Structure formats: structure tokens, C-alpha cells
Amino acid sequence: MGVTISFLDGVGCIGGTKVLLEADSGGLLLDFGVSFSAERAFFDEFLRPRASAGIGDLLELGLLPPLRGLYRRDLDQPSRGWWSRVEGRDRQVQVAGVLLSHAHLDHSGYISFLEGDIPVYTGLASAMIAKAMQDTTPGTVEREVAYFTPREEKEGLLKAADYRKVPARLRPFVVFCPETSPANWQAAADFWLRPPASRDLEGEPLRVVTGSGPPAGGAVCETRVAGMRVRWWPVDHSIPGAGAFAVETPAGWVVYTGDLRLHGSRGPLTRAFAREAARLEPVLLLCEGTHPRTETPVGEDQVRQRACEALRHAEGLVIADFGPRHVERLLSFLEAARESGRRLAVTTRDVYLLEALHAAGEPGVPDPRTEGALAVYIEAKVNRPVWERIVMERYLDSCPDRVVSARDVAAAPGDYACAFSYWDLTELVDIAPRGGTYIYSSTEAFNEEMHMDLDRLRNWISHFGLAMLGDPGDRAGQGRDPGWHASGHIHGPGLVELVETIRPRCLVPVHTEDPEFFCERLGHLTRVVTPAPGSTLWL
Numbered sequence: 001m002g003v004t005i006s007f008l009d010g011v012g013c014i015g016g017t018k019v020l021l022e023a024d025s026g027g028l029l030l031d032f033g034v035s036f037s038a039e040r041a042f043f044d045e046f047l048r049p050r051a052s053a054g055i056g057d058l059l060e061l062g063l064l065p066p067l068r069g070l071y072r073r074d075l076d077q078p079s080r081g082w083w084s085r086v087e088g089r090d091r092q093v094q095v096a097g098v099l100l101s102h103a104h105l106d107h108s109g110y111i112s113f114l115e116g117d118i119p120v121y122t123g124l125a126s127a128m129i130a131k132a133m134q135d136t137t138p139g140t141v142e143r144e145v146a147y148f149t150p151r152e153e154k155e156g157l158l159k160a161a162d163y164r165k166v167p168a169r170l171r172p173f174v175v176f177c178p179e180t181s182p183a184n185w186q187a188a189a190d191f192w193l194r195p196p197a198s199r200d201l202e203g204e205p206l207r208v209v210t211g212s213g214p215p216a217g218g219a220v221c222e223t224r225v226a227g228m229r230v231r232w233w234p235v236d237h238s239i240p241g242a243g244a245f246a247v248e249t250p251a252g253w254v255v256y257t258g259d260l261r262l263h264g265s266r267g268p269l270t271r272a273f274a275r276e277a278a279r280l281e282p283v284l285l286l287c288e289g290t291h292p293r294t295e296t297p298v299g300e301d302q303v304r305q306r307a308c309e310a311l312r313h314a315e316g317l318v319i320a321d322f323g324p325r326h327v328e329r330l331l332s333f334l335e336a337a338r339e340s341g342r343r344l345a346v347t348t349r350d351v352y353l354l355e356a357l358h359a360a361g362e363p364g365v366p367d368p369r370t371e372g373a374l375a376v377y378i379e380a381k382v383n384r385p386v387w388e389r390i391v392m393e394r395y396l397d398s399c400p401d402r403v404v405s406a407r408d409v410a411a412a413p414g415d416y417a418c419a420f421s422y423w424d425l426t427e428l429v430d431i432a433p434r435g436g437t438y439i440y441s442s443t444e445a446f447n448e449e450m451h452m453d454l455d456r457l458r459n460w461i462s463h464f465g466l467a468m469l470g471d472p473g474d475r476a477g478q479g480r481d482p483g484w485h486a487s488g489h490i491h492g493p494g495l496v497e498l499v500e501t502i503r504p505r506c507l508v509p510v511h512t513e514d515p516e517f518f519c520e521r522l523g524h525l526t527r528v529v530t531p532a533p534g535s536t537l538w539l
Helices: 036-040 056-060 105-113 124-135 185-193 267-279 300-313 327-340 348-359 386-398 406-411 427-431 448-463 492-502 515-522
Strands: 004-009 018-023 026-032 095-099 120-123 151-154 157-160 168-170 173-177 207-212 220-225 228-234 243-249 252-256 284-288 318-321 343-347 374-377 416-419 437-440 467-469 506-510 536-538
Touching: 004 506, 018 243, 026 105, 095 220, 120 124, 120 228, 124 173, 124 185, 124 348, 173 220, 185 348, 228 267, 243 267, 267 492, 284 492, 300 318, 300 327, 300 437, 327 343, 327 348, 327 416, 343 348, 348 374, 348 386, 374 386, 374 416, 406 427, 492 515, 506 515
Parallel strands: 026 095, 095 120, 120 173, 173 207, 252 284, 284 506, 318 416, 318 437, 343 374, 343 416, 437 467
Antiparallel strands: 004 018, 004 536, 018 026, 151 157, 207 220, 220 228, 228 243, 243 252
16 A cells, blocks of 8 residues: 555645545544635535534535545434445545644544544643633534534434433543643643533543653654654644644655744744754655745734733723634733733633643643633623533632623723624623724634625724724725734745755645745755645655
């Protein structure tokens, strides 16, 4: 058989990375994410794949690759003949593990459908984020990354098993920890096993692979999967826990960058990874290229400085709008709030995530229970899930003065900066601000749907008389207010530096809409291969 690399998804587009590395000893998946662009071709917010159909809808529409032996048996219904629809395009595979670069859904989301005993290898923080995200998201078969609810067939349709009789099942996770041991490892282990709802949670505890050397010096963690050595390094990205992988195959080392950058606060981690990867003399480098034409990227330090300045001069309420799970940005606004004498009011979901990362010993993440500049914002709800009730009770018991509602914020808007997103806009109706500042510190719109969301956002901002900072501009980029968002992805000169350092024999661009950049700027350094979706590369 030799060694093959099959590009199941994630080439010629951004997101949806699914790469299958196969050798005689077995197969490894490099990420298994959601392709949001492909999903949008068939689904929207209200038209979703049917949970009662298991893998059927996604298999039929080509959103899941037709690989037998890969998916959960409780989601596969032989009686409905899903596999007959893809006959001739399907094949049997044996996958020994998923190498998950980080917890963004475009890299992790479709792990939900994988057979439950396939181990996931990832950074400790990525595991914590995956579980926190799932714990705080309404149950759906599409987002069961850390654990899953077994399904049962009834009258030809799938339904969740009775929660009183059947526990949810944890996936086996093997986590890399560059330091010898996290300061409070037991807290992370306890969080992993903690059920978020009435259904019990069963399965293996986290397994840990420790590293060698300090993280800033290029700490590497190593294990063996399917008879092959696998190395993991921490790298800089816009979400904690991001890592790059190298796999020693019979044909040589294959290196996968995941998503990374050089211009963030942890850029030295990425450079350390590149130096270590170069020593392997890799036969192949799979490299992301989300923003290759960017020459001078905005750094998080610049965003933090602008946030501090804006909050120092702001009057009345401040709304800070940034992407979910963007912990680095949350910490930037927390610092700005602290300096300006405000409190950063965050949702219970954000608090839950911060608790999980603090338990994992993530550098720079404070204990939200003792961080005086942080407030827990409680939304008005008729019903609350179990995890949220527990969070509320914990903070009402330990620090009731930092648990706030719309009424508290309305009474003293100048005391707060609220970490809200587009989905929290209705809270403004209860707060009823008259003036203030809305800081849009998120990614620019890159499709018509996002532009429509921005148009609605501007209507809300206008209605409440807020001044908008960070406006990404119209569809032509006019009116853009730059400098309020730092990308999590490497820029053009950084890509050149990365490849010049690693010097692979062959380079394959993934997670990019601009593979031509790699040919133009890097073709003189190495052989560049731009695969088609579904193609296979032999090493």
C-alpha cells in the first residue's frame, strides 16, 4: 500500500479540513471539521440536517466522505440504505486516531459523527474547550465532539436513548501537555468527567502525554499511533490549545501546521515549532494559507491598546463584540476594563469556558471566581440548563456583587463593558442604553449572509444611539475602521519564513482559497502540489 494522503475536504477552501493519512499499519485523520461553505449550500440556521436520519443527510449531500468503518454505528441505519446511495464511491478504512489541531469547529465539528472508540489526540486546552462548548450548547448530534448521546432506532427513525437509563459516552481523548505537569491537573481531570446535565457521563478519563523542554523553547510531546511516531508542538493561534503535528511514516516525516500565525503574543511558539520540524527533514508539509496576501497584519497587542484607549475615553455603556471562544480577545478587553475602572460583564457561557481553561492551567487565564474586574451577566430566561444553574449558584454564593442583570447594567452603564455578540443584541432592549459605544472586534464579513447580519447589527446600534468603532465597512470595503481585529492566521511574509525554515521536499496548501500564492512565492523553494478535493497523493 505504501503511504497515501487523501484530501477528503479542506483544499481550495477555508475550513472543513479532513485529511486521511494511511500507511500499512493504519490510518490517521488530520482534523475532521465542518465545511461551513459546503453546509451553507444546503442548510441554514433553520434548515438543519435531521438528527433522526443519523449520517444519512450529510452522506447523501457529500458533506461526509463515504468511508465505511469510520462512523458511529448508532447513526448508521442499514434499513434506510444510505450506503447504497454512494456505492462505487465508498471504501473501507481503518482509522486509529484523529490528530486534532485545535477546537474551532471547522477543524473539529464533524468528529461528532466518528465511531466513538476512535481516540482524539490534541492539546489539553483544546479538549477543555471542546467539552465546555458542548456542555453549554443545546444538545444536537452535530456537535457531539467530546462526548455523545447514544441513539436508538424507533419506527425507522433515530432518537436519543432514555437519559434515565443510558449515560452519555465520553470519547477517548489523549491530551498533550508541554509542561511536565499542569499546576492543577486534577481540576482539569475532574472537569472532563463532570456531567453538564441530568444524563450521566461515562467513559475514559483524559490520558496525558507530557512534553520535553519549556514551551517557549519548542517543547514537543511524542506518542505512537498506528505504529507511527506522532509529535505535537504548541503554536500561536486565536484560540488556546492550538498545535501542529508531525507523523513519522515509512516514507518520511509528514508535518501538518493546523492553523497558526507568527504575529500573535505566542509567535515564538510557532517559530520554535518550525525550527524543530526542520530537523525532521519532512517529506511533506501540509500548510494553512488563509490570508497569504496580507503583508502587515494587525497584532493582538494593537487591539488591546485600542481597547484600553477606547474604554478610558468612553462615556456610558460599552459593548465589546468579538467571536465566541476568542479567549485572547476577552482577556484584552478584561485588561481594558480593569484599567478604565469598569467591569467586563461576560455571559455564563464565557465564565464556564474560563473556568475550564483555568482548571487546565492555561497561561494568562484568571480564576473568574476571584477576578474582581469580571462580572457574570445573567440573561432573563424562563428555563435554564443544569450547567447554567450551577454556575449562577456558585457565583451568587461566592461573589454576589459580581453577578449582574440588565437592570444592574442599566442603573450604572458607565461601570460596565458588556462582552456581547450579535446573538446577544436583544439584551439591549432590557438595558435600554441611550448612547454609548459599540466596539466591533470580530472578523470581517466574507459572504452575503454575514453582510446581512452586519446590516441588522447597524440597525440595532443606530436605534440605541451607540457609536460604532471597528466598522468593517460595506460590501466594497468602504468605510472600514481597521485595527480592531487581529487575525489568527499567518500572513504572507510569515508563510515564506515558515517554509524557508522547514524546507519540506513537498508542500501542499490546505485551508486556503489562494493556492496560487504558494506556487508563485514558494515554488522556488520546494515542489508545490495543489490537490483537488477527493484526490490522493502517494508518498
